[in-house]
Amino acid sequence: MLLRLAPALIVILLVAPILAGLAMALMPAFGYLPVLGGESLSLDPWRALFAEPGIWRSTLISLASGLIATAVSLAVVFLYLAAASGKRFDRWVRRLVSPLLSIPHAAAAFGLAFLIAPSGLIARLTSPGLTGWERPPDLLIVQDPWGLSLIAGLVIKEIPFLLLMSLAALSQLDPERRVAMARSLGYRPTLAWWKVVAPSLYPLIRLPVFAVVAFASSVVDVAMILGPTLPPTLAVSILTWFSDPDLDKRFMASAGGILQLGVTATALAIWWGLERLVARLMGCWIERGGRTRGENGLRLAGKGLILLASVTAFIGIAGLTINSVAGFWRFPDALPESFTGAHWVQALPSLAGPIGSTALIALVATLLAVTLALGALENEQRTERHPSRALWLLYLPLIVPQIAFLFGLVVLVEQFGTRPTHALVIFGHLLFVLPYVFLSLSEAYRRFDPRWSRLALTLGASRNRAFWRVRLPMLLAPMLTALAVGLAVSIGQYLPTQLLGAGRITTVTTEAVSLAAGGNRRIIGVWALVQACLPLVGFIVAIGLPRLLWSNRRAMQGAP
């Protein structure tokens, strides 16, 4: 009974808040919000918005950084997949990339900032030898006005995501056979991949790519750390206006939210146009039938770029670690003169509260999400219906910019006079946790051999017993992975916590991002490192627990 409601419940949970939020952002954008004295419709919020200095530049940077970051990440992933031949180097790279997926965006952004800043690790390692700098140069590298560091920060985080999505999709395509077939016709391996695998792979990962375009064009936390400041990106500006003590600015912020929706929609439309263009160019290139030209360049780029991106991310995390224990650290020195635990000792008392909040919110949101996803998937199996076409709705919270509808939700919540509570924040996180948990779990669930459940039923077990005693234990490993993914998504959330918690509920992520403005690297190092490590706990359990439980069950060892 309850099971049958699960799919509908998921759709309502995902769609209703977004529609309500957008509606409640649309009304104040046109001056209507009685609580704040906006009684009649007007265009004043829009006039105020377009009168803001630098608004066009903000808009353009949001648009461009979203598109460029996506294009670069996708190119790096495809180049790698084309060049990968399953040798040890490629497997090693894959193992290097996957943990990066769990690191929150903010932590990765801090790591990059610490690496490329004028007094960062790169400048230190090359000074004064190569650069001749005796003191940090007066250059705006981090937060550069063109958003280049922002793009770089997004790229190192989106590569693992797109790689994982591509690997999952590739398993349906049998790429080895396709490449072997093309090679027998005289194509070099990397070119063969581009010509016979890539055109079939892209349509399968289109929705995740759209999600990346949408995310990158509207991101807040990474833009606060790495993005330009004068003016900041559109999403960051909107957040500033929304948090302004002058409540009148809220009308302008709402108009900004709608503008952001337009920016993301434009980015997606441009992307769609680019897809056509690239498809046509690829078509010509494939038809021309070249078999060898470009092979070496493509292969080198494929191996080099992904390595550069992953190593950058890892050195960034190492930089966070060094900073968090650094004592006195003169400029061109590569390492601090002394190491100290003082920053940790100092931060410890203030860490406990946010860690507790983070864990509570992440655990409850993820458990709810897993329960709902299991309910919907189990219902799908029992009714033997094909996966619902409503599936694309799962991507809705990932494609509509967070900032556009979360505002409206806050306004709505304020109308009801609800005070910020953990429950509200958990609900906000659920919107973003549920899609990832569902996607991660559905893969394993649908691949599960249906004969196991049939066998259990013919042995006289009820459907519930078959679920609890057979399906659930046999799917323990993928379920724990889905849990870990959910925890990681929740831990990394900045905007839902900040907005729905009205700044009164602090998690490790909100705390770390708010430290960005202060610029105390030692303290940032401590918080960002804690933020980066929390999701790892989930993944360690997800990998370790099945091994422990099934230590005496050989067939469960290699379970997906």
Added chain:
Amino acid sequence: MTAPHRLELRDICISLGSQVLLELDAEIGPGEVLTVMGPSGSGKSTLLAYLAGFLAPDFQARGQVLLDGQDISPLPAEKRGMGLLFQDPLLFPHLSVAGNLRFGLPRSVADKAQRVEGALAQIGLAGFADRDPATLSGGQKARVALMRLLLSAPCAVLLDEPFSKLDTNLRHEMRQLVFDLLREAGLPSLLVTHDREDAEDAGGRMIELNH
């Protein structure tokens, strides 16, 4: 395991859209094996899915399946009393050998541990209770799967090419064991296969499907 059962298939007709896949009318008495032969694609597995209660919603089926005089076609799979032996032994990989056998035992059975031990001894696997099923040989796995089926006290048994994946030297021996035990238990059985030797060893009537 002694009460004799009878399975009657009355005017069964399974179709997909407007295309009739198979028509069957047969009666299987206690301890009898009816063999349904046919090449792949002849609708054998659809017939088994229908009898066991797993027919995909795309198919339409008419007719009656009477088990001891009662029409079971409206019942869900778990209430039908139809045991099913698959091509693969499908021992639950997360349970021990004894756990697999226990899974089949109905809840009302009192002395579960004793029954499991007795069953293991009967198939020559005494002392294997705590073993990981993945460490068993192919023949041992097949025997555990058969015993699990019998412990669940079915009223009729469906055999889905259960010998096709066994080594040739094991096949004959396994057939003997399966048919002996089924006969002894007085169970009506329906064997689906494309191997003529299976049918010969089963010793019962044979129906050929040819589509």
